[in-house]
Amino acid sequence: xxxxxxxxxxxxxxxxxxxxxxxxxxxxxxxxxxxxxxxxxxxxxxxxxxxxxxxxxxxxxxxxxxxxxxxxxxxxxxxxxxxxxxxxxxxxxxxxxxxxxxxxxxxxxxxxxxxxxxxx
Numbered sequence: 001x002x003x004x005x006x007x008x009x010x011x012x013x014x015x016x017x018x019x020x021x022x023x024x025x026x027x028x029x030x031x032x033x034x035x036x037x038x039x040x041x042x043x044x045x046x047x048x049x050x051x052x053x054x055x056x057x058x059x060x061x062x063x064x065x066x067x068x069x070x071x072x073x074x075x076x077x078x079x080x081x082x083x084x085x086x087x088x089x090x091x092x093x094x095x096x097x098x099x100x101x102x103x104x105x106x107x108x109x110x111x112x113x114x115x116x117x118x119x120x
Contacts, residue, residue, distance in 0.1 A: 019049030026057060035061050052081035056094070063097060072101040 026041030039061045046054040059074035075094050079086065086094075110119050 019045045068104045072105050
């Protein structure tokens with residue numbers, strides 16, 4: 001079977017290539033200052049590849065977009081999924097960001113006495 005002749009065809013055969021392409025575009029957009037489109041690309045990369053590493057990028061962009069709850073969720077998941085694979089310095093930086101985010105966000109627990117209740 002011949003090798004794929006373009007990036008789109010290669011990505012169709014290997015989802016990790018598609019995830020890397022989205023991540024690469026996210027980094028380019030981030031460097032250009034387009035945070036919203038960078039976030040879209042990072043989220044696509046994560047949805048396809050499920051690499052915990054992309055959650056760091058998502059958290060950073062959400063923090064800069066002042067989406068504190070989403071940044072907090074991304075960073076907490078990053079630390080949880082990355083575990084001991086995360087460099088100590090990076091972990092310390094993320095923990096520091098999380099300390100700030102915990103002061104800017106709240107957690108809400110809703111309990112109902114009705115089965116299958118919907119809260120909106």
